[in-house]
Amino acid sequence: MTTPLDLDQLQSFCAIADCGSFTEAARRVNKTQSAVSMQIKRLEERLGQALLSRDGRTVALTEYGDALYARARRMLRINAEIMDVFSDGDLKGSIRFGVPDDYAVRLLPVILSSFQRTHPKIVVDVRCQPSEELLDGMKKGRYDLIVFTQGTNHEYGEMFRTERMFWVASHGGQALATEPLPIAGGLHCCWKENAVEVLNRIGRDYRIAYTSSNAMAIASAVLTDLAVGFLPESALQPGMRVIAEDKDLPRLRDAEIAIMRASHAYGGIYDALASHIVASMGNLDGKDSLPMAAE
Amino acid sequence: MTTPLDLDQLQSFCAIADCGSFTEAARRVNKTQSAVSMQIKRLEERLGQALLSRDGRTVALTEYGDALYARARRMLRINAEIMDVFSDGDLKGSIRFGVPDDYAVRLLPVILSSFQRTHPKIVVDVRCQPSEELLDGMKKGRYDLIVFTQGTNHEYGEMFRTERMFWVASHGGQALATEPLPIAGGLHCCWKENAVEVLNRIGRDYRIAYTSSNAMAIASAVLTDLAVGFLPESALQPGMRVIAEDKDLPRLRDAEIAIMRASHAYGGIYDALASHIVASMGNLDGKDSLPMAAE
DNA sequence: TCCCGATCATCAAATTTCGTGATGGAGAAG
C-alpha cells in the first residue's frame, strides 16, 4: 500500500496558493503559522518536490505546485460535498452572500432554491452588486462570501467557471453600423476594460453611450438598439443578436468567475454554500485545466 | 474551518467495501485488523452515520456508506494520480497484467505506450485471455492486475467503465435473416449468457455457429457472414454492420469493465498502472461509480 | 447440540505524530 496524502496538508497548501501567504493561510485554516509551515514542509518531503517558491516576500506555486493544486482542489471539493451530504440539514446560520447582478437574474434562483431545499436552516442573505463593489464590500466586512468576476483587479479567489463573452446587438438594429460605435456597459464593469482595449487595438472609434451598474438596464439599452453591449454567455437574452467574432469586432477575453470568502467564512455552512455553487455552475471542474508532469 | 476527512480512513473504508471484510482489508492496507476497525469507528463518529452494517458474518454498505463510497473512490483516484505525477519515473518493477483480448486489440496499445512513456522503468507483462480465464489465473496467483468484464461471475472489482454491447453482422450478409439465427461468441464469454437470454425472451431460435476464445476469430466469423456476433462498442470494426436495436434483436445489457488486483497489488507501481488505465479509458468517472459490496 | 475457527469490537499501553509558542534570519519599507 502507500498511505494516502494528508488532506489537511493539502487544504493548507491550497489556502496558501489562494492567498499567497503562509500567515494569512494559517488564519484561514485555524492554525498557527508554524504549523502550516511544517505541514508544507512535510508535504514537500512526501512528494519529493518543491511546491512553493518563496522568493523573498512573495510565495508562488512552482510547476509541480501547479500540478498539485488543481488535483488537491478537486479532492477538497469532493470532501466538501461529502460533508454536505452528511450534514443532514442540521447546518444552520446565515450567510451574507453577494453576487454580480447579471448572474443574479438567471442562474441564482435555481441555485439558491435547490440549496434552500437541502439546507432549510441556512438563511442566505443575497445582495446584488457589480463585482467591484462586491470586492469593496468584502473588504469592509459586509459579506461572508461573494461570487465575482476576476478581472483586472488582482484579487485572489477560487476560480470555478469561465464564461464566453459576446458582443451583442439588437436584431436588425443600426447600432453596430454606427460610427463611432456606441457601447454600453457597467461603469466599473471589469469587462469594459477588455472591450475598450480590443476596440483600440483594431482602431475602431467608439463612445460610451450608456452606462449603468444594473445589468438589466444594459440589456435594455442593447435591445432598444441604443448601443452595442458585451455580455457573458449566461446573460444573453432572447431578442439579442450575438455578433460573430472576427467579423466586425474581435473576440473578447473569457470572464473568470471566482468565489471569495471573508477570512472567517471557511467550513460548515460556508463550505456548504460554496461547494453547492461550484457544483451547480462550475464548468472547469472535470479534468484540471493544465499541467501534467512538470518539465 | 473544519478539518477535512482523513484519506487514510477512507482508504480503509473503501478496502472493506471492496472485499467485504475488515480482516482482509487490513491486510491490503498494511494495518492490523483492530486499527482498521477503529478507523472505521472514528470515521462513522465523524460523519454521524453508520457506514457499514455488520450482520453477523457479512459486512455491507449502508445507504450512507454507499454515498460515501463513490466519493471516497474519486478522491483516492485523484490521490493516486498525484502520486503518479510526482513519481517521476522512479517507480520500477514489473507487473503481470491481464486483459481480455477484445480490448487488447484496440485500446491497449495506446494506453500502454503512453504508460511506458511516463514510467519507463515499469515492465508490464501483458497476457490476453477471456475474462473467465483471467479471473481463474488471478485466483491462482498468475496475475497482479487484470481488467475484466464483470458478468454473471460475482467477482468484486473496481468498475471503471461501461460499454455498450451491439449485435453486429456483416454488410449485406444473410446471417441475420437465417433461421435459426447463427451466433458467434466466446465459449466462456460472459456476454453470451445475456445474448442467449435475450434471444430466448423474444422466442427467436438460434444456434451457436461459431465459438472461439479469440476475439479476432469472432470478428472474422462475423465479417465473413458466418454468423451474427455480439461485441462491445470498442471492438467494432470497419465492415461490420451494427443491427439497430429493437428492430430485429433487443438491446443487450451494457458490459461492465472492472479492475481486479491481487491482494499484494496495492500502492506504488500497481496504483500507477491502475490509475492510468482508469484515467485513460474510464467513462463513468465523473459522478459515482457503483459500490461493489461483496457479500 | 456443542465446539472450533473466524470475525469484529474494545481496552490500555506504547508510540508516533502534530501543533504550539518562542526564536532567528532575511527581505522590504521607511
Added chain:
DNA sequence: CTTCTCCATCACGAAATTTGATGATCGGGA
C-alpha cells in the same frame, strides 16, 4: 540603519493512532 513582516526551525507537550491481547458473536462441522 532600523523596524516590520514573513517564513523556517526547534523543543516540548498534547493528542491521536497503532498495537497486541482479550472478549463477544456467529456459522459450520461433527
